[in-house]
Amino acid sequence: MNHKLNIYNSLSRQKEQFIPLNSPFVGLYVCGPTVYSEPHLGHVRMAITFDVLFRYLMYLGYKVRYVRNITDVGHLEDEISGEGEDRIEKKARLEQVEPMEIVQKYRLEFQHVLEKLNTLPPSLEPQASGHIIEQQQMIKNILANGFAYEVNGSVYFDIEAYNKKYNYGRLSGRKIEDMLANTRELNGQSDKKNPLDFALWKKATPDHIMQWPSEWSQGFPGWHLECSAMGTKYLGETFDIHGGGIDLLFPHHECEIAQSVAANGHEHVRYWMHNNMITIDGQKMARSLNNFITLHELFSGTHKKLTRAYSPMNIRFFILQSHYRSTLDFSNEALQASEKGMIRLMKTLEIMEEIKPASSSSIDVNDIIEKCFQALNDDLNTSIAIAQLFEGVKLINLLNEGKETLAAKDLKIFTHFMNTFTADILGLKEEWTEQKSDEEDKLIQLIIELRLHARGKKDFESSDMIRKRLSEIGITLNDTKEGTKWERS
Numbered sequence: 001m002n003h004k005l006n007i008y009n010s011l012s013r014q015k016e017q018f019i020p021l022n023s024p025f026v027g028l029y030v031c032g033p034t035v036y037s038e039p040h041l042g043h044v045r046m047a048i049t050f051d052v053l054f055r056y057l058m059y060l061g062y063k064v065r066y067v068r069n070i071t072d073v074g075h076l077e078d079e080i081s082g083e084g085e086d087r088i089e090k091k092a093r094l095e096q097v098e099p100m101e102i103v104q105k106y107r108l109e110f111q112h113v114l115e116k117l118n119t120l121p122p123s124l125e126p127q128a129s130g131h132i133i134e135q136q137q138m139i140k141n142i143l144a145n146g147f148a149y150e151v152n153g154s155v156y157f158d159i160e161a162y163n164k165k166y167n168y169g170r171l172s173g174r175k176i177e178d179m180l181a182n183t184r185e186l187n188g189q190s191d192k193k194n195p196l197d198f199a200l201w202k203k204a205t206p207d208h209i210m211q212w213p214s215e216w217s218q219g220f221p222g223w224h225l226e227c228s229a230m231g232t233k234y235l236g237e238t239f240d241i242h243g244g245g246i247d248l249l250f251p252h253h254e255c256e257i258a259q260s261v262a263a264n265g266h267e268h269v270r271y272w273m274h275n276n277m278i279t280i281d282g283q284k285m286a287r288s289l290n291n292f293i294t295l296h297e298l299f300s301g302t303h304k305k306l307t308r309a310y311s312p313m314n315i316r317f318f319i320l321q322s323h324y325r326s327t328l329d330f331s332n333e334a335l336q337a338s339e340k341g342m343i344r345l346m347k348t349l350e351i352m353e354e355i356k357p358a359s360s361s362s363i364d365v366n367d368i369i370e371k372c373f374q375a376l377n378d379d380l381n382t383s384i385a386i387a388q389l390f391e392g393v394k395l396i397n398l399l400n401e402g403k404e405t406l407a408a409k410d411l412k413i414f415t416h417f418m419n420t421f422t423a424d425i426l427g428l429k430e431e432w433t434e435q436k437s438d439e440e441d442k443l444i445q446l447i448i449e450l451r452l453h454a455r456g457k458k459d460f461e462s463s464d465m466i467r468k469r470l471s472e473i474g475i476t477l478n479d480t481k482e483g484t485k486w487e488r489s
Contacts, residue, residue: 003060007241008325008379010249010272011171015379020240021270026062027239028054029231029269031248032125034071035106036091039113040292041315041330042245042278042285048316048427049275049324049380050243051119055425056376067234068122072103073129073210074202074223080251082199082222089209099210103127113295116312118427124234128226132212135221135229138263139200147262151191153203153217157258159196168196168258171272172250198255200225224255231268232260242269246276247284275324280305285330293330307332310339313428317342320382320426341390346430348393349422351400352415358405365406365414368392372421382426392418444475448484451477 005018020026030050033043050068057064077084092099111121128135139155142148147162148155159168159176169175179196199222204211211218231239237260244253253272260268278285285292293303301309310318318338322328368391375385396418398404399411406414422428447466454462467477470486478485 003373003377005056005060005377006379007271007273010274011269013173016271018240018271020062021238024062026057026064026241027235028057028064028066028241028243029227029235029239030066030068030122030242031227031244031252032068032070033106033110034075034087035103035110036088037106038294038296039106039110040285040294041298042292043110044113044117044295044315045278045319045324045328046243046245046275047114047119048117048319050273051114051427052320052382052425053241053243053273053380054120054122055427056380059420059425065124065235066122067124067126067230069227069230070103070107070125070127071223071226072100072107072127074221074226076223082202086208086210086220092209100129103129116295116299117316118312118429120427126230126234128221128230129210131226131230131233132221134233135225136201136214138225138229138232138259139221141263142200142259145262145265147258148200149193150216153219154191154199155201155216156192156197157200157255157262159194159198159258162258162262166258166261169254171254171257174250174254198222198224198251200259224252225259227252227256228259228263228268231256232264237264238266238268238270240269241271241273243273243275246274249274276327278328278330280330282329305330305332310335313342314339317386317428320428321386323379323381323383325379326383341386342428345389345393345422345428348396349418350430352396352418355396355399355406355411357408357411359407360405361407361410362405363395365392365395365410365417368395369414369417372417376425385421386426389418389421444470444486448477448486452484 006015007018008014009016028050030046033039050066054064054066072088073086075087076082077087077090086099088099088102092102095102107127114121139148142157143150143155146158148157150156162168163176169179176196180194201214201216201219201221203217203219208220211220231242242253242256257267257269280291280293283291293305295315297303297306298310298315299312301307314335318335319328321338321341368388371388371391372385375381375383375388378384392414395404395414399406447470451463451466454460454466470477475486
């Protein structure tokens with residue numbers, strides 16, 4: 001089977017065949033969270049997108065080093081100007097704790113949520129505060145190459161000097177002239193030669209908690225610098241794929257390119273990948289807009305926009321049903337439709353284990369298998385892949401009903417494919433069966449007994465009402481010779 005993976009490269013704005021720099025080794029860097037608050041739905045779309053990429057690259061036989069950073073210093077409130085208070089310090093002051101307590105609390109929360117969503121841990125998860133020396137060394141290189149300047153203890157990247165030799169704005173498609181025309185001088189920017197210049201190192205004010213010694217001042221690194229430094233340290237001066245949310249494309253990734261080129265003299269990333277945003281009521285889901293839904297709220301159903309709780313696999317399936325580069329609009333209806341689809345898929349896979357092989361095959365399963373892989377090879381299109389997977393679900397039901405047949409060899413191939421594609425590549429697991437706790441079993445059994453009691457008294461109105469209400473919450477009753485059985489619908 002042909003497995004030529006094509007990736008949409010944000011830098012070239014077109015799909016390109018993925019050819020690793022040093023096959024079979026692949027270097028993958030993804031921008032992780034700034035850990036100052038609970039993870040919301042927008043955060044986990046990034047994590048799930050690149051988890052599937054990680055899984056698929058390994059399935060294709062590549063040896064992947066997946067690096068996802070933790071930002072715990074230098075991410076100021078105004079991302080464009082690089083001014084304002086450090087987000088983690090601000091939260092620490094509000095909660096009257098040490099900044100690293102905030103980091104620890106939300107780093108563990110982020111990892112716990114991703115574990116529930118069945119994402120694989122990255123190969124490395126470095127923190128910015130643990131790589132101050134590497135960031136300072138990169139600043140020295142940029143200064144030595146003439147693309148930065150020091151003033152009053154702070155070091156700024158010199159956009160004008162850089163743009164004389166290279167092209168600042170190449171990733172985002174922005175032109176310096178247009179950016180300058182739309183930039184107003186802000187307080188605290190007077191030290192800069194150019195309003196677009198961004199901080200590589202900031203001199204700390206006396207009340208700034210997180211600060212380190214340097215040859216320029218007691219201070220802290222700029223937000224953009226950490227990814228350049230850590231990407232270089234763990235993946236080399238040039239590596240294969242850099243991923244992140246589309247909201248990071250500018251200024252974060254644009255500045256990252258400029259820093260790395262200024263320090264090393266060449267491009268450092270071969271393929272840039274960006275997942276699109278999740279919207280809610282047509283607006284980007286973001287903490288700054290106060291329209292976000294945390295994963296805790298999704299799992300517990302406590303947000304005002306939620307009609308009930310949703311499981312981790314429900315969330316994962318919902319995200320995968322949309323192509324990563326398209327916007328994904330949140331709604332209760334969409335989550336409920338995803339849940340039905342996921343349960344149908346998992347129940348069908350369970351049925352598949354019971355299908356007996358025939359003496360011959362009446363159908364060819366290779367077409368379904370080929371189309372599922374074609375979808376992933378076409379820029380990781382999980383939406384089309386899942387649609388094709390449901391063609392497999394239809395086929396399994398036909399096999400179960402005896403309307404089609406598969407010989408032993410073909411049935412083995414098809415069973416292995418359906419399970420591998422669902423679990424190992426898409427990362428979906430049979431969560432719905434795990435939700436049937438002993439307490440739930442006993443409660444539903446009690447309701448069934450009450451229904452039987454009503455039927456025994458010929459109270460068919462109550463009996464029908466119980467069946468109807470159970471159906472509304474996804475429980476189907478089946479009256480058999482052996483008694484009443486129940487299952488999730």
